[in-house]
Amino acid sequence: MKTPDQDRQRRVDAKASFAKRSGEHGVGWLAVSPALLLLVGLLFGPAAAVVLFSLTDWQLGSFTFHFIGVANFRALFTDPTFWKALTNTLVYAAIVVPGTVLLGLVVALLIEASPGLRGFYRAAHFLPVMSTMSAMAIVWGTMLHPTIGLVNRGLGAVGISGVNWLRDERTALLALALIGIWQGLGFAMVLFVSGLKAVPQQLYDAAAIDGADGVLDRLRFVTLPMLGPVTMFVVILTAKRSFEVFDSVRVLTQGGPNYASEVLLHRLYTESFDFLRMGYGAALTVIYLAIIVLLTLTQARLLERRVHYS
Amino acid sequence: MAEIELRRIEKSYGETAVVKGVSLSIRDGEFLTLVGPSGCGKSTLLRIIAGLEAQDSGEVMVAGRCVDDKRPKERDVAMVFQSYALYPHLSVFDNVALPLRTRRLSFAQRLPFVGRAVPGRGGIEKVIRAEVEQAASMLDIAHLLHRKPGQLSGGQRQRVALGRAMVRHPAVFLMDEPLSNLDAKLRVQMRAEITALHRRLGVTFVYVTHDQAEAMTMSDRVAVMTAGELLQVGQPEQLYRDPQDLRVAEMIGSPKINVVSCDHWISLGASLPPGIDGNTTHLAFRPEAVGIAASGDRRLNGVVTSVENLGSDIFLNVALADGCGAVVVRTHPDISRSEPGRPVGLQIDPASLLQFDGAGMRLRQAEQVEAAA
Ligand SMILES: Nc1ncnc2c1ncn2[C@@H]1O[C@H](COP(=O)(O)OP(=O)(O)O)[C@@H](O)[C@H]1O
Ligand SMILES: [Mg+2]
Numbered sequence: 001m002k003t004p005d006q007d008r009q010r011r012v013d014a015k016a017s018f019a020k021r022s023g024e025h026g027v028g029w030l031a032v033s034p035a036l037l038l039l040v041g042l043l044f045g046p047a048a049a050v051v052l053f054s055l056t057d058w059q060l061g062s063f064t065f066h067f068i069g070v071a072n073f074r075a076l077f078t079d080p081t082f083w084k085a086l087t088n089t090l091v092y093a094a095i096v097v098p099g100t101v102l103l104g105l106v107v108a109l110l111i112e113a114s115p116g117l118r119g120f121y122r123a124a125h126f127l128p129v130m131s132t133m134s135a136m137a138i139v140w141g142t143m144l145h146p147t148i149g150l151v152n153r154g155l156g157a158v159g160i161s162g163v164n165w166l167r168d169e170r171t172a173l174l175a176l177a178l179i180g181i182w183q184g185l186g187f188a189m190v191l192f193v194s195g196l197k198a199v200p201q202q203l204y205d206a207a208a209i210d211g212a213d214g215v216l217d218r219l220r221f222v223t224l225p226m227l228g229p230v231t232m233f234v235v236i237l238t239a240k241r242s243f244e245v246f247d248s249v250r251v252l253t254q255g256g257p258n259y260a261s262e263v264l265l266h267r268l269y270t271e272s273f274d275f276l277r278m279g280y281g282a283a284l285t286v287i288y289l290a291i292i293v294l295l296t297l298t299q300a301r302l303l304e305r306r307v308h309y310s
Numbered sequence: 311m312a313e314i315e316l317r318r319i320e321k322s323y324g325e326t327a328v329v330k331g332v333s334l335s336i337r338d339g340e341f342l343t344l345v346g347p348s349g350c351g352k353s354t355l356l357r358i359i360a361g362l363e364a365q366d367s368g369e370v371m372v373a374g375r376c377v378d379d380k381r382p383k384e385r386d387v388a389m390v391f392q393s394y395a396l397y398p399h400l401s402v403f404d405n406v407a408l409p410l411r412t413r414r415l416s417f418a419q420r421l422p423f424v425g426r427a428v429p430g431r432g433g434i435e436k437v438i439r440a441e442v443e444q445a446a447s448m449l450d451i452a453h454l455l456h457r458k459p460g461q462l463s464g465g466q467r468q469r470v471a472l473g474r475a476m477v478r479h480p481a482v483f484l485m486d487e488p489l490s491n492l493d494a495k496l497r498v499q500m501r502a503e504i505t506a507l508h509r510r511l512g513v514t515f516v517y518v519t520h521d522q523a524e525a526m527t528m529s530d531r532v533a534v535m536t537a538g539e540l541l542q543v544g545q546p547e548q549l550y551r552d553p554q555d556l557r558v559a560e561m562i563g564s565p566k567i568n569v570v571s572c573d574h575w576i577s578l579g580a581s582l583p584p585g586i587d588g589n590t591t592h593l594a595f596r597p598e599a600v601g602i603a604a605s606g607d608r609r610l611n612g613v614v615t616s617v618e619n620l621g622s623d624i625f626l627n628v629a630l631a632d633g634c635g636a637v638v639v640r641t642h643p644d645i646s647r648s649e650p651g652r653p654v655g656l657q658i659d660p661a662s663l664l665q666f667d668g669a670g671m672r673l674r675q676a677e678q679v680e681a682a683a
Contacts (some may be wrong), residue, residue, distance in 0.1 A: 014646060200390045200393060200395070202392070202393050202395040203395050203397070204384075204478065205360075205362050205389070205391065206389070206395035206396075206474075207355070208361075208362060208381070208382045208383065208406050209360060209362070209382045209383060209385070209387065209388060209389050209409075210409040210412060211326075211383035211408075211409055211413050212408065212412050213382070213383060213413030215383060217412070220422070221397055221400075221408070222397070225397065225398065225399035226398075228399070275672070
């Protein structure tokens with residue numbers, strides 16, 4: 001049986017704790033406000049603006065625009081070049097992501113196994129990461145030149161006649177993907193090497209005693225599982241970078257020939273700044289952002305569950 | 311049958327000699343503990359026995375055969391590591407089953423996914439399952455078999471590591487500080503479980519620890535190691551009562567043995583015990599070999615600095631005069647002279663005084679030599 005006194009006391013307590021809690025909330029909001037402002041100003045604000053633009057017929061340089069509803073999106077989805085760009089981007093990612101991860105892992109394992117490769121390791125680390133892609137793309141452009149390029153000369157030396165890599169519909173996207181792999185390889189490898197250094201020696205010892213001491217068994221029971229978190233990181237990073245591919249396309253192929261190497265970001269750029277159709281470009285951006293967000297969420301979900309072992 | 315014989319094992323890393331000519335015979339079925347301060351080469355020696363590390367010179371014999379050219383998995387040894395070293399992506403069952411699978415299944419049968427379809431695998435897997443379950447129930451982890459190591463407590467992980475080691479009935483168990491990642495209470499409990507396991511399996515255990523209490527409570531024999539050398543090998547009580555070396559005397563026993571140099575002994579005005587060897591530079595005595603008396607001439611005098619009451623015993627820390635060191639005295643709780651600041655005299659049982667020379671070697675009086683012989 002509660003007395004009125006106890007009841008009153010409880011109400012007072014509740015009030016006090018509410019005041020205390022809301023006070024704490026105030027401090028909390030104050031503490032996160034700088035980050036929140038930056039987030040809104042630099043991320044959510046522009047994203048909202050893009051969504052808004054995508055509903056208009058605004059052209060770059062013009063002072064008026066009209067809201068035209070989802071007409072931009074309708075146009076987009078019926079535009080075969082959009083679908084071509086989307087497919088190409090997916091194909092590009094489907095080559096670059098596994099290529100970078102596998103090659104990066106293999107090179108890292110080789111380096112771990114033989115200290116003599118350290119010099120190569122340093123060069124491979126710094127060259128692509130430190131130089132801008134547009135500059136390196138020009139180098140690649142020369143290398144892939146049909147007559148004077150190093151690649152075709154090398155192929156010619158062993159009796160294979162090369163193609164015009166960047167001008168051939170069959171090879172343009174592949175060539176760009178190989179350049180993409182080359183570009184991401186160094187960083188992936190550095191991450192894998194550092195991941196390998198963190199594998200505890202005692203696990204290799206346990207595997208040796210348990211009879212799992214062959215190269216393949218060590219890979220299967222120790223190395224690869226322990227590299228899980230690093231691999232997840234590399235996959236996400238490379239996937240994001242493949243969806244963002246732009247500079248090599250812009251410099252080397254401009255999406256051609258005949259849209260064979262057209263990708264999302266390049267399409268976006270062309271529509272917005274070559275053809276000045278900002279509304280249409282914004283609609284493309286919305287699609288692009290949606291894909292990136294979806295990609296990030298699913299990858300994180302899927303992979304996180306598999307690699308953290310708990 | 312698996313006695314282990316180490317013959318003049320040496321190992322250096324670069325310029326640093328880590329194991330300096332260790333010879334040791336470990337009997338079949340014995341629980342032998344290697345104890346010594348951290349960095350003295352215990353793990354290295356154990357890894358040499360396991361075959362994880364190659365010695366620079368010397369021989370390792372297991373069951374009378376030289377195993378120097380054998381790989382770890384061929385040596386019939388199992389090892390338990392300080393960090394447990396479980397495979398984090400495998401379930402407890404698969405962790406324990408792995409040593410059986412690598413030995414009994416063919417390469418094709420062990421392939422991921424397609425291995426299941428290879429003929430003959432089902433029958434072998436059934437036997438493996440039974441053996442894993444038996445080991446698990448012996449260690450009380452049968453209910454954890456489907457979990458991943460990340461979902462287990464430290465003590466449970468340790469049991470899984472033990473299960474993985476014992477499931478294939480190795481002739482030798484090697485353990486490298488298996489308890490040092492556990493909390494104090496669990497450590498004491500696991501000590502008892504490991505000795506019980508040893509009794510039950512009856513195979514040779516080589517156990518490495520830096521904790522002298524583990525060495526004293528668990529082992530049949532203890533090998534004391536410092537700086538890559540074996541100082542003494544013997545039963546725990548033998549090392550405690552009859553150490554050959556001052557470093558052994560200081561390492562074994564808690565609280566530490568009291569050591570007073572003869573110079574201090576004389577400068578404090580105490581008379582040296584009769585019949586003392588002329589080469590003696592240090593005298594040592596255990597805390598229980600000292601009694602508290604009134605301070606007086608011809609004995610060691612000091613001042614009580616602190617009192618540790620453990621209930622069953624009381625340890626008095628006594629500072630000797632003139633900065634000549636400190637002495638720990640064990641007394642009974644009912645003896646009242648135990649408050650800090652009180653001047654006391656120390657009454658030392660002359661029969662339990664140990665004499666050491668300048669190099670830390672034990673010197674024995676004539677009758678002690680006879681008794682030891
Ligand atoms: N792989 C190695 N390379 C170089 N030095 C090592 C290596 N392993 C151990 N050491 C050194 O050898 C000494 C003994 O190590 P260890 O056997 O692990 O000692 P303990 O187990 O007694 O603590 C230490 O000084 C350690 O630094
Ligand atoms: Mg060690």
